[in-house]
């Protein structure tokens with residue numbers, strides 16, 4: 063696989079459905095709702111910023127989209143398919159690349175390449191089916207795409223914050239996602255590294271047209287989104 | 301050398317040797333899981349549950365070992381699943397189970413009139429009483445552990461790396477965790493039989509910690525812990541025969557020595 067093949071492979075064609083559609087969603091933990099009848103519609107192909115202070119529910123929104131949290135009432139639809147049962151959620155998870163908040167160092171020794179390979183789980187291998195040579199090639203090309211090819215065999219725990227975010231981005235990309243969710247990708251990075259990462263993400267978005275949702279608590283890092291939504295007090299403003 | 305081979309022709313010695321060899325080579329890999337999932341307190345609790353199992357087994361008229369064998373894996377799986385369902389951390393769960401099982405053990409003993417010393421025998425292990433059936437059980441568990449790592453290699457890796465991420469990828473996280481807890485419980489029960497409660501760590505923890513000092517990837521961590529576990533168990537066995545010492549204690553001594561040396565060799569760059 064060449065890098066041109068990879069770029070073609072990753073590129074998302076235009077799609078008429080909404081990437082995301084939440085209707086009157088009430089959701090939270092225990093009896094305390096985080097969202098009260100929240101509605102949100104996102105067109106395919108955009109890069110959208112979700113802003114809000116600590117505790118506003120940014121991560122909770124992503125958990126709803128991933129089907130990790132079920133709404134108390136209302137509906138969540140991903141790429142035109144409403145998440146009603148396990149099959150819907152599995153379907154959605156196959157099409158979503160997720161970069162979680164804070165990649166805390168892990169006690170598990172794992173090479174960067176192996177950690178990225180995990181992004182292919184469910185897509186091209188699972189349980190008895192082992193990763194193929196093509197999977198490994200995709201991992202290598204993608205590491206090159208995010209600029210850390212030379213770190214492939216390093217232990218993930220020994221990477222710097224910025225390098226770790228790039229590895230997490232690569233792991234999300236090897237899934238060939240239609241929708242990319244990133245939870246505060248620039249926290250813990252210095253100004254320079256923040257700007258570089260923002261630039262990388264914007265460049266990838268322009269080239270690949272993957273619908274991208276970036277959670278962040280501010281715009282200081284130099285983000286230029288197609289649209290920004292602000293979460294606060296259980297509701298949302300554009 | 302010939303003398304050693306002659307010793308191995310004695311069934312009791314042969315069983316002990318095979319038991320230690322298999323346990324050392326296979327169960328030791330679980331140490332990597334214990335460290336990565338922060339389950340230090342869990343395996344300590346399981347030893348106490350073993351005591352309750354022994355007490356229950358003896359009061360019900362079975363053997364202490366049979367009781368431990370049923371109860372330890374059951375408790376382990378319960379702790380894993382209850383912990384997830386009720387959002388307890390593993391360490392809070394262990395507090396509950398540790399005290400609960402000790403209380404249960406003492407109450408049972410008082411009621412049934414079993415001599416406490418018999419139950420506490422489980423702390424010492426009894427490797428020279430290993431029967432052929434015991435050796436087969438060690439072999440079966442060892443095979444299951446290896447199979448689990450072969451079949452579920454990527455899934456286990458994903459869960460150990462980041463549970464939320466694994467969920468988002470669609471990995472059946474609950475099943476993987478329940479499986480790991482079940483294997484851990486079974487391994488602790490077997491190790492109780494081999495080296496006794498106090499030395500379980502020599503087999504299922506220390507080799508894993510030593511391996512994590514060197515390993516850069518998951519696969520190498522598993523292979524190294526298996527290698528260290530084998531050295532500790534076989535080495536301990538040979539030392540014990542040579543100097544006429546207890547086998548469990550000798551294996552524990554070799555295991556601790558190995559960890560000490562690994563710590564020295566890798567000082568300044570280790571991770572565990």
Ligand SMILES: Nc1ncnc2c1ncn2[C@@H]1O[C@H](COP(=O)(O)OP(=O)(O)OP(=O)(O)O)[C@@H](O)[C@H]1O
Nearest residue numbers: 091096114115116117118119120121122123163279
């Ligand atoms: N597992 C949980 N159990 C109970 N409450 C939770 C849980 N996770 C989050 N909450 C609560 O839900 C609310 C929203 O949390 P969320 O993590 O979505 O905020 P956030 O906007 O991502 O904040 P941050 O910027 O700090 O990451 C907070 O009040 C938080 O305390």
Ligand SMILES: [Mg+2]
Nearest residue numbers: 120121163245
């Ligand atoms: Mg958050």
